[in-house]
Amino acid sequence: MTDLIEVRVSNLSGAALDWAVASALGWRMVRVPRDIDGNNGGEVLAPPDFSKDFHFPPRGAVPISYFLRRWSGDWSQGGQLIDEHRGSVHSYPGMVGDAAYSGGPEGAGIWCYGPTALVAFCRGFVRNKLGEFVQVPKELMP
Secondary structure, three states, X not given: OOOEEEEEHHHOOHHHHHHHHHHXXXXXXXXXXXXXXXXXXXXXXXXXXXXOOOOOOOOOOOOOOOOOOOOOOOHHHHHHHHHHOOOEEEEOOOOOHHHOEEEEOOOOOOOEEEOOHHHHHHHHHXXXXXXXXXXXXXXXXX
């Protein structure tokens, strides 16, 4: 079982933020069978369209973040999320660090801040869907 810790959404970044986005999108934990050596079984967070017929690699560990996308760091993935949820992002010229941008999905009434537009939107999306605090795997925290 994965060790989860409670984290304030405004403190999330990287893989931990992407994990929270996946959770907000309805992804669920899926059991990974042991490999052919009898090792490395466990769980991963998988998308709703995950097929029970999917075959994990036959050897080696499957990290908990196996299926995660990089919504908070890659415009080809995060940009689609903003479009799908009719989100918006605002920049604050002259501001630096974690307050350079604010963002969130349409109609949320919640804006979160971040050092980049994608991080700000993803934080706003997660906070709107899951609340101010979320559970994420300890191993994904920086």
